[in-house]
Amino acid sequence: MTLTLIKKTMAYLFIFVLSSSVQATVLLNSSYDVSRELFSALNVIFEKQWAQTHPNDILIVKQSHAGSSKQALSILQGLKADVVTYNQVTDVQILHDKGQLIPSNWQKRLPNNSSPFYSTMAFLVRKGNPKNIKDWNDLVRTDVKLIFSNPKTSGNGRYAWLAAWGVANLMNENDTLQTRKFMKQLLQNVEVFDTGGRGATTTFVGHKIGDVLISFESEVNTIRDRYVQQGYEVIVPTINIMAKFPVTWIDKNLSQNHTEKVAKAYLHYLYTPSAQKIMTHFYYRVNNPELMKQNKNRFPYTKFFTIEQMFGSWDRMTQIHFSNGGELDQILAERHE
Incomplete structure (x- = not known):
């Protein structure tokens, strides 16, 4: 064996030994429809x-995106996600209630009831705001056409529905009959019910349907910045719902995937100042007063109400509004009468 061949053989052996000592870990994050850009940025830093x-x-963080409720159903049907980063409590809670994949106290495992960031609803309107949209009242005018995602399949759509209902309820001093009239007119103005928030954005921006897109504040600001030449404008209503974004690791899947350590580290990372700073860049609000102060120009003041304050509890809200035959189904049927 020549010296050159010996050297090559030793080099190959070294590479083989080195490569055999390095392992690859894949972490799957199941998330809601319009969070793609946020987690693309966060994942690179965490890796x-x-x-x-x-x-x-070697860590590879993979993403799965769709409407929040659809994502939760996928996990119940067998998607082996390690962590979930959703936009409503019910889509996480169902993983316990229907699948026993997580414990009942999952909200107590991380700060702020396992919600590292939050948002609210906002309106995206076309250049010059031709319909002069200023607040929720303007959305029920007969000359206004709306786009938002289906509350049956999307947390984004549920928050849009609940925000509108809550504001109408406040305006009508808890007169349910008047609030239902408001919501009926709102639904009559809806042009398309997409299954998720990003689909609604595509309908509004790509297909140019509708006068107003109702979506998360983070989404409409991102779209405005991306399509500067289109001149879209963002309106944040003066009274609005607080949309908390809960996260958790999926205990049953972690034991099967052997990803417990990295999954927990990933979710704790979302609470770090560096991650929270990235969130504000994507127009998400955080529970960090200093960061919010630094970004006050990005987040207009709005008076928040929560699910619990307006509807009593998530369970009660879900039963009244989104169960079969609930308020949403009833008013959808009435709008065609």
């Missing part, structure tokens, strides 16, 4: 941080 402290472990 680098993980590599620094775990040099023999």
Whole structure:
């Protein structure tokens, strides 16, 4: 064997030994429809941080996106996600109630009831705001056409529905009959019910349907910034719902995937100042007063109400509004009468 061949053989052996000592870990995050850009940015930073402290472990964070309720159903049907980052409590809670995949106290495992960031609803209107949209009242005018996602399949759509209902309820001093009239007119103005928030954005921006897109504040600001030449404008209503975005790790899946350590580290990372700063860049609100102060120009003041304040509890709200034959079904049927 020549010296050159010996050297090549030794080099191959070294590469083989090195590669055999390095493992690859895949972490799957099941998330809601319009969070793609946010987690693309967050994941890159976390992967680098993980590599620094775990040099023999190559981490790949993968994403799954759809309407929040549809995502939860996919996990119940067998999607082996390690963590979920959803936009409503019910889509996480169902993983316990229907699948026993997480414990009942999942909200107590991380700060702020396991919600590292939050948002609210906002309106995206076309250049110059031709319909002069200023607040919720303007959305029930007969000359206004709306786009928002289906509350049956999307947390985004549910928050749009609940925000409108809550504001109407406040305006009508808890007169349910008048609030239902408001919601009936709102639904009559809806042009398209897409299954998720990003689909609603595509309908409004790509297909140019509708006068107003109702979506998360983060989504409409991102779209405005991306399509500057289109001149879209953002309106944040003066009274609005607080949309908390709960997260958790999926205990049953972690034991099967052997990803417990990295999954928990990933969700704790979402609470770090560096991650929270990235969130504000994507127009998400955070429970960090200093960061919010630094970004006050990005987040107009709005008077918030929560699900619990307006509807009593998530369970009660879900039963009244989104169960079969609930308020949403009833008013959808009435709008065609």
